[in-house]
Amino acid sequence: MRILTGNDLVTGQVTWWTGEGWSLHVDEATDVADKADAILAVEQAARRVNGAYAIDATREGGHVRPDHIKDRIRAIGPTVRPDLALAPADPADRDWVI
Amino acid sequence: MYRYDDFDHGMVAARVDEFREQVERRLSGALTEDQFKPLRLMNGLYLQLHAYMYRIAVPYGTMSARQLRKLAHIARTYDRGYGHFTTRQNIQFNWIELKNAPDIMAELASVEMHSIQTSGNCIRNTTSDQYAGAAADEMTDPRPWAELLRQWSTFHPEFSYLPRKFKVAVIASAEDRAAMRLHDIGVEIVRNEAGELGFKVFVGGGMGRTPMVAPLIREFLPAANFISYLEACLRVYNRYGRRDNMFKARIKILVHEIGAAEYARQVEEEWAHVKTLGLDPPAEEFERIAVQFAPPPLDPEAPDELDLGDPDFRVWVDQNIVAHKAKGHAIVTISLKPIGGIPGDCSADQMDLIADLAERYSHDELRVTHAQNLVLPHVAKRDLYTIWQALDAAGLATPNLDLISDIIACPGLDYCALANARSIPVAQKIAERFSSLERQRDVGELKLKISGCINACGHHHAGHIGILGVDKKGEENYQLSFGGSGAEDASVAKIIGPGFSEDGVVDAVEKAVETYQALRDPGERFLDTYRRVGLQPFKEAIYG
């Protein structure tokens, strides 16, 4: 699947396009198929996201797993500071990062 | 320490106002990101993996307790309770919100700090010896000269848009603790045969994609001509630097391509003109700066004897304390490398504690080292035990200065948008593998440096052992290199062979260390043995 990610303009937080808005949780990311450029143009112009781009990802069970490690790390936070990472409901879910 | 004059205050205050307005315009939509990005970068504000990152200059690595307390306050108020000290003797905060950046800049200005020129193609923060003003082996304090450079280079109109970024280091001792020859310009303060003070000038060093040790461009530059000569060095670069190709735009490429002798000739030619322009400040101006770096009033009666009865204290003294120029005093390195910790990270509480110790026991002075540690430069030996106890209670007394666990590691893929691989977990695993202090001390001095990409912020080219993270088909992979040095025997490390996985590189490092231990002659460091026996025995041990 093709998903969109960027940073919140004001806070810098990593966000994911849900089809209706931007979420902090990668699992809520939606497949934009070939609509990435059009959505990004509108959303960046409206300053709802900054530095946004499209990436490949895979849906596995209830999770969305970005294909590249860089975006998996963006999704949960620094691997060396789990205390600062976004806490998944099941801690084992973090294993998909690396 | 240098204190801002009215001009410095006015300049920084004006920049705070300007930046506040720029941020407001970005938030209101009056500026696009393309328009805003160069403006925020000029003020040290990056967009990294998880948030905005704010880089704050610590001029030549010198700070007061008040300044460190302000950094602790910023960490608590605007970040997530910690900061990261870098190989540029700066500090970075990783979780900054754009709307808060102007307030942070204003907070910094209140303690005479800023983030100006910590990014962009300009002259960056000048770095120096972390033991400046205290080292037993220095000829003079290099910091007044570094401060002169700061004043000359800040907002220098001609050098605000250089072909690439530009870094200068100034030292004043034969032992190089600042990786001086791996800078765009490296300056060593020396005396000539007549006893006059001047400079050896090295130009064209650097790490990154094309690592080079800077060649000597001028054997002796009279002190009075410091600024005009550096102006000439920059002018030649600004004119001929490769603006056509970002990867060839650093001055090292220019010097390498035309040759050091030809570059030096062109600088001399330019200088003949520049020196007539009246750029060199009058001696009184230098004196105005220099008096602010006058040695602190140390106690001449401070006793030299130390009670080393506590064995843990003794090990710390052995490892982390070096000689001070004044009797009865010592220089303390505070390790920010606890085993399994994140190299260079320091919590707000730790910053406050260190600030208190600096105020009480080190004449209100602190230093940041390029190896990502902190230093209390002027400590009476009689206070060492008290300081050690306070540091130990806060997890800051790891006795590992220059040992294998005193690892330089850049933020890597855990934080950095440019990274190919993570650096910090590799550093943690190596430190844990060698966690036995006895083993580390038996191995002796071993400088291990890790970068998460070719930009080499983790100085891997200058590591006795260097590790570079690369992206191999979407997987993290680590190239190992041996034989680098950022010291007075500067050299660039060489890649030893195919790369490794994260665990594989830890095993390879261990095999390299065991090979060294088997082959070393008495008194040899890892680097000495490697230089004597060459790569082959290490390669055989690692690759079989």
Ligand code: SF4
């Ligand atoms: S070396 Fe690369 S990964 Fe490490 S901090 Fe520098 S740019 Fe980022």
